[in-house]
Amino acid sequence: MTVTTAAPALALSGVSKRFDGFPALDGAHFSVREGEVHALLGENGAGKSSLMNVAAGLYLPDEGEVRVDGVVRRFSGPLEAAACRIGMVHQHYKLVRALSVAENVMLAAMAVESQSAGGDRSADKVGTTASRAALRTSYGSRLARIRALIDDHAARLGFSIDHRRAVHTLSVAEQQRVEILKALVTGARILILDEPTAVLTDEEATRLLQTMRTLAAAGAAVVLVTHRLRDVREHADRVTVMRAGRTVAECDPRATSTAELTELIVGAAAPAVTRKAAAPGVARLAIRNLTCRRHDGFEVLANLSLKVRSGEIYGVAGVGGNGQTELVEALLGIEPPVSGEVIIDGVGDIAMASPAARQSIGVAAIPADRYRLALAGTLPIADNYGVTRVASGAYGSVLWVDFRRMREEAAAGVREFDVQGVRRIEQPAGLLSGGNAQKLVIAREFASAPWLVVAHSPSRGLDVRACADVQRRLIDAREAGAAVLLVSEDLEEVLLLADRIGVMSRGRLVAEFDAPVDRQRIGEAMVDHA
Amino acid sequence: MMEFLIAWWANVPEAAAAYALAALGLLLCERSGVLNLTAEGLMLVGAMAAMGAALQIEGYPGMALVVGMLAAALVSLLFALLVVTLRVNQVIAGLAIVFFCQGFTQLLGVMFDWQNHPVPGLLPVRIPLLADMPIIGRVLFEQNGVVYLIVPIFFAVQWVLHQTRAGLRLRSVGENPEAADAAGVSVPLVRFGAIVAGSALIGLAGGLLSVGGVKMWFPDMAGGRGWIAVALVIFARWQPWRALAGAVLFGCIESLVPRIAAAGIRVPQYFMLMTPYVITLVVMAWTAWKGRSRSSEPGALGQPFSREERR
Numbered sequence: 001m002t003v004t005t006a007a008p009a010l011a012l013s014g015v016s017k018r019f020d021g022f023p024a025l026d027g028a029h030f031s032v033r034e035g036e037v038h039a040l041l042g043e044n045g046a047g048k049s050s051l052m053n054v055a056a057g058l059y060l061p062d063e064g065e066v067r068v069d070g071v072v073r074r075f076s077g078p079l080e081a082a083a084c085r086i087g088m089v090h091q092h093y094k095l096v097r098a099l100s101v102a103e104n105v106m107l108a109a110m111a112v113e114s115q116s117a118g119g120d121r122s123a124d125k126v127g128t129t130a131s132r133a134a135l136r137t138s139y140g141s142r143l144a145r146i147r148a149l150i151d152d153h154a155a156r157l158g159f160s161i162d163h164r165r166a167v168h169t170l171s172v173a174e175q176q177r178v179e180i181l182k183a184l185v186t187g188a189r190i191l192i193l194d195e196p197t198a199v200l201t202d203e204e205a206t207r208l209l210q211t212m213r214t215l216a217a218a219g220a221a222v223v224l225v226t227h228r229l230r231d232v233r234e235h236a237d238r239v240t241v242m243r244a245g246r247t248v249a250e251c252d253p254r255a256t257s258t259a260e261l262t263e264l265i266v267g268a269a270a271p272a273v274t275r276k277a278a279a280p281g282v283a284r285l286a287i288r289n290l291t292c293r294r295h296d297g298f299e300v301l302a303n304l305s306l307k308v309r310s311g312e313i314y315g316v317a318g319v320g321g322n323g324q325t326e327l328v329e330a331l332l333g334i335e336p337p338v339s340g341e342v343i344i345d346g347v348g349d350i351a352m353a354s355p356a357a358r359q360s361i362g363v364a365a366i367p368a369d370r371y372r373l374a375l376a377g378t379l380p381i382a383d384n385y386g387v388t389r390v391a392s393g394a395y396g397s398v399l400w401v402d403f404r405r406m407r408e409e410a411a412a413g414v415r416e417f418d419v420q421g422v423r424r425i426e427q428p429a430g431l432l433s434g435g436n437a438q439k440l441v442i443a444r445e446f447a448s449a450p451w452l453v454v455a456h457s458p459s460r461g462l463d464v465r466a467c468a469d470v471q472r473r474l475i476d477a478r479e480a481g482a483a484v485l486l487v488s489e490d491l492e493e494v495l496l497l498a499d500r501i502g503v504m505s506r507g508r509l510v511a512e513f514d515a516p517v518d519r520q521r522i523g524e525a526m527v528d529h530a
Numbered sequence: 531m532m533e534f535l536i537a538w539w540a541n542v543p544e545a546a547a548a549y550a551l552a553a554l555g556l557l558l559c560e561r562s563g564v565l566n567l568t569a570e571g572l573m574l575v576g577a578m579a580a581m582g583a584a585l586q587i588e589g590y591p592g593m594a595l596v597v598g599m600l601a602a603a604l605v606s607l608l609f610a611l612l613v614v615t616l617r618v619n620q621v622i623a624g625l626a627i628v629f630f631c632q633g634f635t636q637l638l639g640v641m642f643d644w645q646n647h648p649v650p651g652l653l654p655v656r657i658p659l660l661a662d663m664p665i666i667g668r669v670l671f672e673q674n675g676v677v678y679l680i681v682p683i684f685f686a687v688q689w690v691l692h693q694t695r696a697g698l699r700l701r702s703v704g705e706n707p708e709a710a711d712a713a714g715v716s717v718p719l720v721r722f723g724a725i726v727a728g729s730a731l732i733g734l735a736g737g738l739l740s741v742g743g744v745k746m747w748f749p750d751m752a753g754g755r756g757w758i759a760v761a762l763v764i765f766a767r768w769q770p771w772r773a774l775a776g777a778v779l780f781g782c783i784e785s786l787v788p789r790i791a792a793a794g795i796r797v798p799q800y801f802m803l804m805t806p807y808v809i810t811l812v813v814m815a816w817t818a819w820k821g822r823s824r825s826s827e828p829g830a831l832g833q834p835f836s837r838e839e840r841r
Contacts, residue, residue, distance in 0.1 A: 079714045094709040096702045098829060107702050110695055111714030139693050 007070030009034045009221040010086065010190050015054055015064030024050045025061070026245040032190065032238075037212050037222045039236035039253065041229070043265055044320045044489050047245040048225045049091075052192045055223075056088035057081030068190070079115040087183025088192040091199075093175050097168035104167055105182050106146045112186040149185045156218070157211045172296060173204040180211075191215065192223040197231055198321050199298070209235040227319045229261060229527040243267055258524065266491060266523040278499040278515075281310035282345055284452055284483035290340035290351070292326045292507075300326040301337065302507045308452075313474060313484040315498025316509075319526055320489040323507035325368065328456040328487050332365050333358050334373070344452070359388055361452075364445035364477075366438075368456040374441045377430025381422060384429040385410035385444050409447075417443035418469065435466025442473050450477045453484040459493060471497055491526070495519060538782075538789050539669040544743060546781025547677045548573075548735045552759035553766065553773040554687050555731030560763060561691060562724035563704035565832035567624030568609050569732050570756025571631030572602040576736025578635040581747035582642065584649045584740075591652045595676065595737040602733025603726050605631065610725040614718050617834035628756070636749040644747050651745035652676065652738075676738050680774075683731070688770050700724055704828035707835040717835045732756070761810040767826040780806055 011031035017024050025047045032038040042048045053059045055066060057075030066073050068084045075081045078088070095104050137145075150163045154177075161177055170178065176196060183191055193212070197205035209231060212222045216237075224236060232239050232253050239253045241264040249264050285308040292301035301323045308314040318324060329335040331342060333355040342351040347361055358365075367373035375384050386395055386406035396402040411425050419439045421432055432440060438458065445453070455474060459467040474497055478484050488494050494501055495517065503511045503525040511525040552569050559566040580598030587593060605627070612623040639645055652674040661671040691697040702710040703720045711717055739755070740747045758780055766772035783805055790797050 078712060094706075094712045096706040096709050096829075098705040099698075099702060103698055103702075107698055107710070107713045107715070110698070115714060139695055139698075142695075 007067065008032060009069060010055060010223075011067040011070075012051065012055055013065060013067075015051060015061045015066075017050055017054065017059055017061050023245050025054070025064075027064070028242060028245060028247045029064075030055075030240050030247060032221045032223050034189070034219055034221050035216055036237040037209075037216045037224060037235055039224045039226055039232040039239040040242065041226060041232055041239055041261070041265060042242035043227065043491070046242040046265075048242050049194055050245075051242070052088065052194060052223065052225055055081070055190075056086055056192060058088075079111055082112045082186055082188070083116040085187050086190045086192070087186065087188025089176065089179040089183060089194065089196060091194045093179050095167045095175060095178060098166060100164055100166055101161060101170075101178050101181075102143060102147050102150060102163040104178060105150055105163075105185050106143055108182045109146060109186050146185065150181055153181055153184045157214055159207075159211070172199050172298065173201075173208070176200070176208070184215075189219070190221045190223070192225065194225045195227070195321070196224065197226060197228060201298075205231070227265075227527055229258060232261075233258075241265060259520065262520055262523040262527065265527060266519055278312050278478075280312040280499070281481070283307040284310045284345045285485060286341075286343040286345075287331075288341040288343065290327070290330060290337050290342065292323075292330055292335065292337045300507050301330065304340070304504075304507070304509050306502055306509055306512075308483045308485045310483045311478060311481050312499040313478050313486050313497050315494035315501045316485070316487040316504055317491055317494040317501055317522055317526060318489065318504035322504045324456070324487045324489065324504055326507070327504070328367065328454060331454050331485070332363075332367065332373075356391065360392065362448070362450070364450040364453045364482075366441055366445060366453070366455040366458050368460060370434075370437055370441055371430070375429045375437060378428050380426040381414065381419075381429050381432070381440060382407045382410040382425045384440065385413055385447075388444060389447070413443040413447055414440070417446070417473070419443060435462040435469075438462060438466065438470055442470065446473065446477065449480060450482045453477055453482055454487075455484065456487045457489055458486070459488075459490070491519070491522065495522070534789065534793065536665055536668055538786055539665075540672070541785035541789075542778065542781045543670065543673050543677045544738070544781075545784040546778045547680050548738050548743070548755060549759055549762060549780050550680050550774055550777035551676075551683070551735035551738065552732045552756060553762040553777055554683065554770060555728035555735070556759055556763045557728070557766070557768060557770060557773055558687060558691075558700075558731070559724050559728035560831060561704045561768060561828055562700045562721050563707060563828050563830035563833065563835070564613055564721050564725055565620040565624065566609075566725070566728065567621060567760055568606065568627040568631075568729070568756075569759045570752055570754065571628035572605060572729050572732040573736035573739065573752040573756045573759075574631050574635045574750070575605050576602040576733030577740035577751050578639050578644070578736075578747060579733070580737030581644055581649070581740040582638075584651065585644055585647060588649070591650070591741050592675070594741050595652075595734055598737030598741070599730040599733040602736060603730040606725050606729030606732075609729075610722045613834065614721045614725070617836060620832050620834070632750060639747055639749060646746055646748060648746045649741065651740075652742040674742050676734070676742055684770060684774055691770070696720075696723075701828075703835075704830055707830050707833075711835075721835075732759075735759070758806045761806045765806070765810050765813050767813075768828060769826075 008031040013029045015025050015028045028047060028051050030040065030051060040048045040052065050059060054061045057078045057080050060076065066075065068086065073084055096107065147163050150161065154161050159177060161174065167175060167178060196208055200208060212224065213235060216222045224231065226232060236253050239251055240247060241249045241261065243265065288305050290301055290304045291299065294300050304327065306314065316324060316327070326335065330337045333353060337351055340351060341349045343349050344361055350358060350361070371377055386409065389395065390401060395406045407425050414422050414425065417439050419432070419436045421436050429437065429440060453474065458474065459470045462470060471493065474484055474486065486494065486497055499515050501513045501515065501517055501522060502509045503522060505526065513522065552573060556566050556569055576598035579601030580594045583597035584591060584594035609623060609627050612618045613620045654672050655675055657671040661667045691701065699710065699715045699720050702713070703715060703717050707717045736752065739751055762773055762776045762780065765776050787797055
């Protein structure tokens with residue numbers, strides 16, 4: 001890598017962006033030069049993806065500026081960014097699954113061409129004329145040219161891909177290659193990859209990162225948005241660390257120790273905890289060798305084992321997308337595991353039991369996506385409150401439902417759990433704000449004294465007060481002797497609440513700690529494990 | 531026996547043509563992700579408008595057919611407005627359009643007194659030499675002009691879908707509108723275009739029924755053919771050549787039933803109306819059981835598209 005005096009290929013400075021008043025980016029800055037692989041490192045919600053979405057024209061920043069080759073640009077859409085030769089590979093691929101590889105690339109190329117042919121703001125006039133000419137050529141010759149370009153780029157990057165194959169027949173890693181090819185064929189020379197290794201196996205990830213090195217060596221600027229320290233240390237020339245919407249450091253990954261990087265990522269705040277000492281009893285929930293696969297065969301949970309005892313909160317920490325959702329879905333019976341056991345004290349293995357059966361055992365479920373999995377937004381609050389106990393005959397029989405009793409109990413629950421914003425108990429639950437909807441879920445699940453609680457990111461998206469309320473309820477449940485499994489991507493929350501902490505990475509439990517834990521050690525386990 | 535077969539087969543192309551046109555029109559529309567149930571209604575509009583035009587301007591059956599196509603395309607704008615712009619449930623909007631068209635065509639046709647007035651209509655065109663061939667000549671080369679048109683229309687639909695930029699946009703919109711939108715394709719515009727173009731073909735199918743087939747108009751003359759076309763598209767798994775094959779199959783059944791009755795064998799007419807759906811049910815059950823239905827059905831069929839708020 002050579003340090004040149006020329007302006008960086010892409011530079012963002014003083015970028016701020018708010019979503020519903022909540023700042024996602026707060027004066028962040030970032031720059032990448034041609035010929036380098038630049039890693040953008042940080043926890044979930046640190047603002048990495050938001051910042052890159054600004055660079056790719058997906059978000060319009062509230063403040064700050066984007067410079068491409070030193071020229072200030074204002075993108076009102078991804079196509080304008082593409083015309084400036086910025087390409088982004090998102091975490092969720094934007095591919096038409098029924099179309100072939102070549103057709104997908106062509107669709108993208110057509111869009112970028114008409115964009116640069118339409119607007120005369122594009123810097124290179126030569127490219128513009130060429131695009132105009134390309135628009136006039138016939139479909140067949142155009143497709144043939146795209147195919148040649150695909151083969152050409154693929155050969156240069158050292159992989160082969162059959163451009164006739166339909167995208168839905170490709171593996172996740174191959175689909176990612178199609179996305180990369182899409183960006184390259186449309187002329188991108190600033191390539192942004194959002195968490196590219198999250199969905200890949202180790203071998204695939206290494207190959208991808210080597211490919212990115214090849215690209216950078218050929219003069220491209222590559223931005224790697226990631227939370228994996230290993231990717232950064234082995235494959236990046238420079239690293240920028242973000243935390244809470246701000247850029248906290250820019251350094252040479254080889255000259256910085258793992259400990260320093262980890263501290264930059266997770267910060268050093270020490271939360272104060274006020275609660276009784278844990279008095280753990282019997283193991284109420286024992287998970288043994290739980291394995292789950294995605295539809296394409298990718299192992300999202302691999303031989304995971306853990307135990308949760310009564311009277312303790314077991315926290316599962318980890319960066320999002322490392323199998324936490326699958327773990328919770330397997331425990332709640334939403335997506336059954338491939339193999340393994342979920343043993344409930346005094347009941348036995350419930351790995352294959354239905355959600356209803358789990359309900360009858362007394363598992364209190366607080367899923368992360370409360371509007372999808374916990375509430376029926378268009379139904380009244382009372383119905384949402386009473387629904388889990390209707391089947392057990394709490395409100396009448398098969399033939400009739402005692403709505404009056406349901407409404408009374410719902411009103412009592414709403415009062416007890418301090419659900420705000422309830423004007424009438426018949427109003428749709430969807431009208432409640434996030435925090436109050438979550439409190440309604442907890443009110444329902446904790447209506448009879450909880451015995452085993454499975455909570456996934458219970459305070460996600462809540463304001464400070466609601467967050468504290470929800471966390472208090474979990475501690476109360478623990479002190480009343482319940483076994484609580486808390487799966488959370490918010491490290492603060494896990495550190496604050498958990499008596500024991502397991503760290504998940506790539507579908508495995510990679511480390512287990514007893515509270516109080518050194519956050520540095522958890523941070524290392526979160527980001528550094530292969 | 532030979533006479534029976536030739537008389538039967540000679541009627542197949544015209545019956546099949548109506549199905550083929552309607553099915554190709556629907557297919558074009560559904561490949562863009564819009565579930566179109568309006569065929570029965572639009573065929574009625576096409577049939578009525580074409581006959582109205584044929585009664586006013588005598589001697590130009592081709593013009594009458596164009597009027598039928600335009601009328602159907604015009605009504606389809608209403609459907610497009612409902613499902614694309616206003617994002618109304620496509621099934622409900624489609625059904626509403628059918629019932630509206632049934633009432634509307636009856637009202638206009640009776641009001642203008644177009645009922646039961648025979649017109650010369652489309653006349654068979656004999657292709658020299660070819661029409662003199664035994665059997666094949668009478669079956670294939672003594673048909674009206676629209677029947678011959680099926681061949682270029684079929685290849686045009688195939689070509690547009692698979693060999694043009696517009697077709698690539700149309701398919702991508704039908705399979706994954708979010709990805710198409712990200713690639714700068716205007717999803718509403720493509721869907722509007724597909725609905726209007728497809729509906730013009732359905733209107734032509736309707737015109738063929740009145741001006742080409744019975745050469746007069748009476749209320750509800752589509753007689754469920756539009757519904758059969760809807761089933762045909764599903765049966766064809768959204769592939770043009772299979773839709774064409776299916777159209778021929780149902781053309782055979784349609785022209786066979788009256789002939790069997792004429793030969794003295796009694797088959798309930800409802801049996802014929804039921805057959806396509808029986809076959810469709812079997813095909814749907816089979817594809818679902820084989821687990822292949824997802825790969826052939828347009829991925830976004832029936833789903834209204836609204837761009838998520840870019841925040």
